[in-house]
Amino acid sequence: MKFELQHTDAKSSARVGKITTDHGEIETPIFMPVGTVGSVKGVHFRDLEDDVKAQIILGNTYHLYLRPGLDILKAAGGLHKFNGWDKPMLTDSGGYQVFSLSDNRKLTEEGAMFRSHLDGSKHLFTPENVVDIQRVIGADIIMALDECPPGDAEYAYAKKSMELTHRWLKRGVDHFDRTEPLYGHSQTFFPIVQGAGYRDLRTQSAEFIASQNREGNAIGGLAVGEPTEVMYEMVELVNGILPKDKPRYLMGVGTPANLLENIALGVDMFDCVMPTRNGRNGMLFTSEGILNMRNEKWKNDFSPVDPNGTSFVDHHYTKAYLRHLYVSKEMLAAQIGSMHNLTFYLWLVREARKHILEGDFVQWKDVMVKKLTTRL
Amino acid sequence: MKFELQHTDAKSSARVGKITTDHGEIETPIFMPVGTVGSVKGVHFRDLEDDVKAQIILGNTYHLYLRPGLDILKAAGGLHKFNGWDKPMLTDSGGYQVFSLSDNRKLTEEGAMFRSHLDGSKHLFTPENVVDIQRVIGADIIMALDECPPGDAEYAYAKKSMELTHRWLKRGVDHFDRTEPLYGHSQTFFPIVQGAGYRDLRTQSAEFIASQNREGNAIGGLAVGEPTEVMYEMVELVNGILPKDKPRYLMGVGTPANLLENIALGVDMFDCVMPTRNGRNGMLFTSEGILNMRNEKWKNDFSPVDPNGTSFVDHHYTKAYLRHLYVSKEMLAAQIGSMHNLTFYLWLVREARKHILEGDFVQWKDVMVKKLTTRL
Numbered sequence: 001m002k003f004e005l006q007h008t009d010a011k012s013s014a015r016v017g018k019i020t021t022d023h024g025e026i027e028t029p030i031f032m033p034v035g036t037v038g039s040v041k042g043v044h045f046r047d048l049e050d051d052v053k054a055q056i057i058l059g060n061t062y063h064l065y066l067r068p069g070l071d072i073l074k075a076a077g078g079l080h081k082f083n084g085w086d087k088p089m090l091t092d093s094g095g096y097q098v099f100s101l102s103d104n105r106k107l108t109e110e111g112a113m114f115r116s117h118l119d120g121s122k123h124l125f126t127p128e129n130v131v132d133i134q135r136v137i138g139a140d141i142i143m144a145l146d147e148c149p150p151g152d153a154e155y156a157y158a159k160k161s162m163e164l165t166h167r168w169l170k171r172g173v174d175h176f177d178r179t180e181p182l183y184g185h186s187q188t189f190f191p192i193v194q195g196a197g198y199r200d201l202r203t204q205s206a207e208f209i210a211s212q213n214r215e216g217n218a219i220g221g222l223a224v225g226e227p228t229e230v231m232y233e234m235v236e237l238v239n240g241i242l243p244k245d246k247p248r249y250l251m252g253v254g255t256p257a258n259l260l261e262n263i264a265l266g267v268d269m270f271d272c273v274m275p276t277r278n279g280r281n282g283m284l285f286t287s288e289g290i291l292n293m294r295n296e297k298w299k300n301d302f303s304p305v306d307p308n309g310t311s312f313v314d315h316h317y318t319k320a321y322l323r324h325l326y327v328s329k330e331m332l333a334a335q336i337g338s339m340h341n342l343t344f345y346l347w348l349v350r351e352a353r354k355h356i357l358e359g360d361f362v363q364w365k366d367v368m369v370k371k372l373t374t375r376l
Numbered sequence: 377m378k379f380e381l382q383h384t385d386a387k388s389s390a391r392v393g394k395i396t397t398d399h400g401e402i403e404t405p406i407f408m409p410v411g412t413v414g415s416v417k418g419v420h421f422r423d424l425e426d427d428v429k430a431q432i433i434l435g436n437t438y439h440l441y442l443r444p445g446l447d448i449l450k451a452a453g454g455l456h457k458f459n460g461w462d463k464p465m466l467t468d469s470g471g472y473q474v475f476s477l478s479d480n481r482k483l484t485e486e487g488a489m490f491r492s493h494l495d496g497s498k499h500l501f502t503p504e505n506v507v508d509i510q511r512v513i514g515a516d517i518i519m520a521l522d523e524c525p526p527g528d529a530e531y532a533y534a535k536k537s538m539e540l541t542h543r544w545l546k547r548g549v550d551h552f553d554r555t556e557p558l559y560g561h562s563q564t565f566f567p568i569v570q571g572a573g574y575r576d577l578r579t580q581s582a583e584f585i586a587s588q589n590r591e592g593n594a595i596g597g598l599a600v601g602e603p604t605e606v607m608y609e610m611v612e613l614v615n616g617i618l619p620k621d622k623p624r625y626l627m628g629v630g631t632p633a634n635l636l637e638n639i640a641l642g643v644d645m646f647d648c649v650m651p652t653r654n655g656r657n658g659m660l661f662t663s664e665g666i667l668n669m670r671n672e673k674w675k676n677d678f679s680p681v682d683p684n685g686t687s688f689v690d691h692h693y694t695k696a697y698l699r700h701l702y703v704s705k706e707m708l709a710a711q712i713g714s715m716h717n718l719t720f721y722l723w724l725v726r727e728a729r730k731h732i733l734e735g736d737f738v739q740w741k742d743v744m745v746k747k748l749t750t751r752l
Contacts, residue, residue: 037700037701037704037706038697038700039701039704039706039708040708041706041707041708042707042708042711043708044688044689044692044708044711044712045692046688046692067700067703067704068675068696068700068703068704072675072676072696072700075676075678076678076694076696076697081678082678082694082696082697082700083693083697084692084693084694084697299444299448300448300451302451302452302457302458312420312422313420316420316421316422316460317459317460318452318458318460320444320448320452320458321414321452321458321459321460324413324414324443324444324448324458325413325415327443327444328413328415328443328444330413330415330417331417331418331707331710331711332415332416332417332418332419332420334707335418335420335707335711336420
């Protein structure tokens with residue numbers, strides 16, 4: 001993987017760059033649609049490429065490991081071959097899902113023991129085997145196993161958790177460097193900054209992560225319940241420490257406004273289930289604000305879903321029709337909502353990139369954030 | 377509406393024709409995807425037009441009347457404007473759903489009283505008001521209110537029901553001829569042959585329906601539980617009586633093999649929920665046979681979903697991946713299955729048309745029917 005930092009904004013820490021992988025290039029800042037079990041819910045890959053204009057998608061190691069499982073993924077020749085997406089992919093380490101989905105899990109020095117949320121079967125994720133699993137999945141960018149404490153974690157717990165994450169990182173790095181990719185394309189390994197909402201822990205973690213000198217770095221454990229201001233404060237602090245010449249990936253974030261504020265703080269990569277999950281439930285993000293499509297007020301509004309939208313769904317369908325589909329629980333509602341939101345997120349990061357290059361990013365961002373957070 | 381009978385097969389009753397409506401032409405034989413509440417489940421209209429190559433779709437009066445309701449449909453300017461499909465549409469009369477969906481309904485000479493399956497509210501469908509409702513919906517082809525007895529109806533009940541359907545038809549025809557379309561495009565009204573599985577009733581009904589001299593005629597009350605041979609026997613009998621110069625629409629039929637056999641008997645138009653419903657559940661129809669995509673046997677089969685298929689989903693996705701999506705209950709599975717099946721149904725009727733014109737329809741049909749009914 002290569003990262004070229006192409007431009008840094010004079011009035012903020014926003015950056016424009018280009019990541020090159022064996023599956024193609026990614027222009028940053030970028031948003032990565034989440035393909036949980038190898039499918040971005042509700043969206044055909046053709047449309048993800050042609051309409052959404054996604055450049056990289058994310059897969060969840062926890063889900064893919066349980067289903068379809070490593071035997072099938074290996075037989076397919078990796079996830080790219082399995083789902084037919086031949087552009088860049090990133091996988092998380094599975095740690096986050098172990099804690100959010102498994103009722104029954106136990107953390108030890110060795111790793112995370114858990115029971116599958118599907119059939120109760122017992123499994124162990126270690127810093128080493130999540131590297132092996134991600135070798136089998138074959139994503140271009142793979143992640144270290146970490147523990148992600150809740151947003152309100154107490155200091156003592158956050159510190160202990162961060163120290164474990166650091167020890168796990170050393171083992172993961174060693175294992176990654178001793179092993180080879182399986183399918184002829186290269187893989188790179190990102191470590192993850194933790195430390196909850198504590199400045200000294202975040203500082204310590206960012207310094208440790210930076211010292212690993214990997215090709216890119218991630219910030220985890222944010223947008224997990226803490227106040228938004230704390231997220232921004234931690235990102236600013238961490239980005240002041242992480243190297244400027246490596247891409248920075250803020251995991252699991254966020255709303256459109258969160259994206260713009262974090263881009264201003266120097267983040268290059270994002271992923272979040274929000275555009276698809278909220279799209280399925282009827283919440284649409286647009287350049288003028290947020291629409292709840294189930295609202296009675298749209299029932300006789302025959303204007304396009306989003307007159308400023310760049311997806312075909314924005315112009316083919318009307319608000320009244322889309323409301324009818326949500327109220328009638330028609331699948332097509334979720335398909336339209338997901339397509340719209342993903343296309344909007346990708347449009348938003350392209351616009352951010354353009355404004356950073358043009359030098360008016362901060363003014364544009366301040367206007368946009370107000371609009372993006374308006375309820376229409 | 378105009379119908380041009382372009383060619384009749386020398387060795388069967390199969391026909392090729394062209395229906396012209398104010399929303400465009402339909403080449404027959406044709407299959408009409410079902411858009412229950414104004415949406416063909418799981419398929420964007422863009423894809424329905426470009427990939428499936430649908431020429432006409434069906435809407436359900438019962439569903440559309442209850443939701444979004446007539447006020448919204450009228451405000452939109454009809455269903456075409458409401459859902460953005462500007463090609464031909466057909467609506468059924470709602471009678472079938474009154475009997476299949478409403479727990480609580482009562483048949484009188486006046487019409488069918490029923491309670492909504494959604495909220496229990498009480499409604500009355502009469503031969504006259506289903507014309508008015510279909511005027512508001514605005515489909516190009518609208519249907520008479522009929523009673524559809526079950527496949528195993530006893531003779532006395534079937535006769536009484538048919539006679540009621542005939543009396544309702546007279547009232548429907550009178551009302552249709554006294555009223556005007558609402559949106560500037562013309563509408564035509566099809567009567568429906570009933571008579572269950574009884575030759576004398578079907579003969580009597582076909583003669584009565586033919587005597588109405590409408591622009592097209594429908595055959596109802598088949599594929600409702602009777603043996604397939606009875607369906608074919610009744611269709612052959614009825615088509616011997618219905619005028620040759622008018623399109624014949626066999627309602628609610630059927631499997632791919634049913635389509636070909638009925639085309640051979642002179643049917644021009646079909647509709648059925650099977651391609652979308654079975655597609656959602658993992659059953660795929662192909663030119664080589666039927667695939668149950670949930671089957672364990674596909675889990676390591678990395679060949680395309682359907683190498684002979686004409687939809688993009690057939691070539692982008694593999695059987696193993698599609699099986700994984702069904703097993704994981706991913707929305708994309710239902711989307712792929714629905715797209716595949718609808719595209720296959722439309723391919724099948726285009727092929728039938730081609731073979732009728734080329735003069736080898738019967739030979740082709742006999743080979744195809746064997747394949748179509750094979751379980752792969």
